[in-house]
Amino acid sequence: MRFVGYHCDGCGRDLGPEEAVYRCPSCGENLSVRPDFASVTRAQIEASRDPSLWRYAPLLPVAVPGAESGPLASVGGTPLYDAPRAAARFGVARVSLKDEGRMPTGSLKDRASAVVVQRAREIGDVPIITASTGNAGVALAAMARAAGREAVILVPESAPPAKIAQLMIYGARLALVRGSYDDAFALSEVAARELGWYCRNTGQNPFTLEGKKTAAFEIAEQLGWQVPDRVFVSVGDGNIISAVHKGFRELLQLGWIERIPKLMGVQAAGSSPIYAAFASGSRAIEEVQAHTLADSISAGRPSDGRRALAAARDSGGAMLSVSDDAILSAIASLGRDAAVFAEPAAAAAYAGLERAASQGRLDESEHVLVLITGTGLKDVGAATRAAGAKPPIIEPELGALQRALEL
Secondary structure: OEEEEEEEOOOOOEEOOOOOOOOOOOOOOOEEEEEEOOOOOHHHHHHOOOOOHHHHHHHOOOOOOOHHHHHHHOOOOOOEEEOHHHHHHHOOOEEEEEEHHHOOOOEOHHHHHHHHHHHHHHHOOOOEEEEOOOHHHHHHHHHHHHOOOOEEEEEEOOOOHHHHHHHHHOOOEEEEEOOOHHHHHHHHHHHHHHHOOEEOOOOOOHHHHHHHOHHHHHHHHHOOOOOOOEEEEEOOOOHHHHHHHHHHHHHHHHOOOOOOOEEEEEEEHHHOHHHHHHHHOOOOOOOOOOOOOOHHHOOOOOOOHHHHHHHHHHOOOEEEEEOHHHHHHHHHHHHHHHOOOEOHHHHHHHHHHHHHHHOOOOOOOOEEEEEEOEEHHHOHHHHHHHHOOOOOOOOOOHHHHHHHOOO
8 A cells, every 4th residue: 555644634735744643633533544455456466475474565555574584474264153042142143252361461452563564664763652551562572572672661650560571572671660650651741752763653643543453354355255244353542443433444445345343432431531531422522530451441531532422423333331340251251162262351351242132232133343452361350350260279189170060
C-alpha cells in the first residue's frame, strides 16, 4: 500500500505524510493513516505463502521486514477456533475465538509494535519509547530487539510480575512509574518530545492502528471473506476496537466483504469511561480513577476513546461493562468451554459475551466471535484466583487417589 498521508478523526483534515507524526496539528485529535488501495487485489493476498500479518503487505503502510528479523517477521497468523459448547450455552448458532495469546510475546499488541518498529526504521535511528500496562511494552521490547533498535518502556509499578520479567528478558530500558498507566503515558509523551525519541504510544501513534487492524483482515480471510454477526473486544484505551473497525471498513471499501460486524466493546466496571459515555448517549468521555484487576484494559483517560465509541455506535454494536468478579469467572469459563487460557483483560471480552447473552441481546441465528487478546500466562496470579480451590496433595497410593477424586 502506498502511504499517502493522514486523516484527522476529529476535524476531518487530510494531511500529507510529512505534515504530522502523531496527533492532528490543528485540533490535537488522533490521526488515521490514509490508504491508497487502487492497485490491490484479493488475489494478491491469497497468493501469498506468508502466514504472518505481512501477507497483507499491500494493505500496510510500511515495508516488510526480512526473515532475519526473527519474531518481527512472524507476528500474526493466529488461530481461529470454533467453540460449540459456548454456542450451546449462550444459545447462538456459532461462537468463534480468535486466540491472540499465540503471538510471539503472548498478546495482540505484537501487531502494533511490529508495524511501529518498521515505521521507526524509516524515520531514523532513535530510541522508541512507550507507556504500557505491560503487554504493549513487552511487544515493543521484543520487536525492537529483533530489529536491533533501542526501546524505553514505562510501566506502572503495579504491573504483573510476569510482564515485568518479560520486559527485563528482552533487554528493554525499563522504568517502573509510581502512579497509574495514565501517569506513565503523560511522562512518555514529555520524554519523546524533549529527547527526540519516537513514541509508540497507543492512540497517539497512528501506526499502532495499522498493525492491529490486521486482526480484522485475518478474521475475514479465515472465514472465507465472510464476517461474524458480532465481534466482542476488550476495551481499555480503545485502540484495538478502533483498529478492528478500521480493518473491516477497509475490507468493505475494497469490496472483499459485504458488511461490517457489530462491534461489542467490553470495559471493566472499575475502568469504564467509554462505556459511561455510550450508556449516557454522550460524545464526551469523562476521566475516571481506574481500578481493575484487568491491568491491560485499565485506562482512566483513554487515549483512543472517541474512535472506540464511534466504532461501537457506527457498526450498530454497543459498549458493555463487566465486574472484576465476572472477569475472573470468565477466565475459568473460557478454559472449560473452549480450552483457551486468557489473561483478565482478554477474558473481559468473554465476560461481555456472557453479559450480552444474559440480557437477551443475542439472536439464536447469530455467529459471534470473541477476540482473545492475551494469554493467561501474563497474569498467573489472577488465573490461580479464577481456578478456585487448590488441588489435593496425596500420598503416592491408589487408595489415596481414589479418595481424593471421590471415586
